[in-house]
Amino acid sequence: xxxxxxxxxxxxxxxxxxxxxxxxxxxxxxxxxxxxxxxxxxxxxxxxxxxxxxxxxxxxxxxxxxxxxxxxxxxxxxxxxxxxxxxxxxxxxxxxxxxxxxxxxxxxxxxxxxxxxxxxxxxxxxxxxxxxxxxxxxxxxxxxxxxxxxxxxxxxxxxxxxxxxxxxxxxxxxxxxxxxxxxxxxxxxxxxxxxxxxxxxxxxxxxxxxxxxxxxxxxxxxxxxxxxxxxxxxxxxxxxxxxxxxxxxxxxxxxxxxxxxxxxxxxxxxxxxxxxxxxxxxxxxxxxxxxxxxxxxxxxxxxxxxxxxxxxxxxxxxxxxxxxxxxxxxxxxx
Numbered sequence: 001x002x003x004x005x006x007x008x009x010x011x012x013x014x015x016x017x018x019x020x021x022x023x024x025x026x027x028x029x030x031x032x033x034x035x036x037x038x039x040x041x042x043x044x045x046x047x048x049x050x051x052x053x054x055x056x057x058x059x060x061x062x063x064x065x066x067x068x069x070x071x072x073x074x075x076x077x078x079x080x081x082x083x084x085x086x087x088x089x090x091x092x093x094x095x096x097x098x099x100x101x102x103x104x105x106x107x108x109x110x111x112x113x114x115x116x117x118x119x120x121x122x123x124x125x126x127x128x129x130x131x132x133x134x135x136x137x138x139x140x141x142x143x144x145x146x147x148x149x150x151x152x153x154x155x156x157x158x159x160x161x162x163x164x165x166x167x168x169x170x171x172x173x174x175x176x177x178x179x180x181x182x183x184x185x186x187x188x189x190x191x192x193x194x195x196x197x198x199x200x201x202x203x204x205x206x207x208x209x210x211x212x213x214x215x216x217x218x219x220x221x222x223x224x225x226x227x228x229x230x231x232x233x234x235x236x237x238x239x240x241x242x243x244x245x246x247x248x249x250x251x252x253x254x255x256x257x258x259x260x261x262x263x264x265x266x267x268x269x270x271x272x273x274x275x276x277x278x279x280x281x282x283x284x285x286x287x288x289x290x291x292x293x294x295x296x297x298x299x300x301x302x303x304x305x306x307x308x309x310x311x312x313x314x315x316x317x318x319x320x321x322x323x324x325x326x327x328x329x330x331x332x333x334x
Contacts, residue, residue: 021279025286025300037301045247046305050313052240056233057317061085063229067121070219073113080111080328083321090318093276093311100126110328132234133267140264144257147291148264238263244306250298251289258292266306276314281307 061082068076088103100122107113141148220226242259245251265288269281282303289299 019279021274021283025279025282025304029297033297040249041305042247045243046309049240049244049306050309052236052243053310053313054317056236056240057085057089058082059229059232059236063226063233064121064125066220066222066226066229067125068113068118069221071114071117071121073111076107076111076113081107083110083325083328086314086318086321087325089314090322093314093318096273096275106325110325128230130271132230133264133271136234136260136267137264140260144261148261148288151288151291234263237267240310241266241306244302244309247305248298248302251294251302254289254292254294258289261288261291264288276311277307 058078061084062078064081064085065076065078068081084103084106087106088099090099091102092099101119104113104115104118104122107118108115238259241262242256245254245259245262262285265284266281269284270277272280274280282300285303285306286296286299286301289302290296294302
């Protein structure tokens with residue numbers, strides 16, 4: 001009951017943050033202005049962006065297959081893992097981070113892939129994605145240090161200087177640290193009794209299976225395929241955002257480095273713990289475009305174009321994938 005309450009609270013907080021940020025982005029807009037801007041969009045570029053995004057999802061599914069092969073699931077097809085990946089994406093639109101569990105659940109249902117092992121492989125995949133984003137941020141700063149460093153400092157760090165810990169906050173942190181120490185000490189003292197509990201062996205088995213999935217990246221049977229697909233995913237992420245630049249008259253003059261900034265800020269926005277990056281993506285991408293002379297409203301509208309087209313793609317393809325995954329299960333049962 002308590003875990004459900006905490007989950008509901010996290011969901012409500014994320015939804016509130018997303019709603020507040022979206023309100024901030026669109027508070028000065030009117031319907032006529034939006035209609036006028038949508039009428040000026042070249043939707044062929046949007047279609048190309050959508051196609052590139054679907055290709056990136058297919059490659060992600062292929063890469064996940066490569067991670068699962070060392071675990072003994074050599075008969076998995078990219079089609080099956082693609083269905084699972086898309087179900088994960090559509091789940092993330094409603095519950096942040098729940099998509100990682102959902103996609104593992106799909107493979108458990110359709111191909112009997114061990115749940116804890118597949119979760120471990122997803123954790124490994126996410127760590128690699130995070131490291132990839134850090135590399136891209138590094139190169140972005142290297143190529144546009146004066147431009148991006150000032151923006152990142154103003155946007156993320158300058159405000160933190162005004163935040164000071166009160167005495168009550170410090171006392172809470174100290175008390176919280178002491179509780180952690182006491183709990184760990186108690187577990188250590190009672191470790192012999194804990195090991196005799198049936199639950200201990202279940203948790204230990206789960207942890208070992210998850211560790212196998214996590215370390216599958218070290219046992220890859222096709223290392224070149226894995227790393228090439230990782231590179232291709234980022235190239236496609238960059239390209240699918242960059243081509244949208246040409247869909248709007250106000251952004252069509254932007255160059256390749258602007259596309260890199262969009263990728264960086266978009267990655268940070270989608271990493272935020274809110275449903276589907278709503279609000280955070282719009283704020284970050286829309287704001288960074290101001291560095292290249294794009295008006296604030298145009299920047300926010302550009303971010304809206306990308307985010308909306310990708311969200312609709314996930315909703316459509318994810319729904320179809322979910323229905324197909326259920327159909328696969330029925331065929332196996334029959």
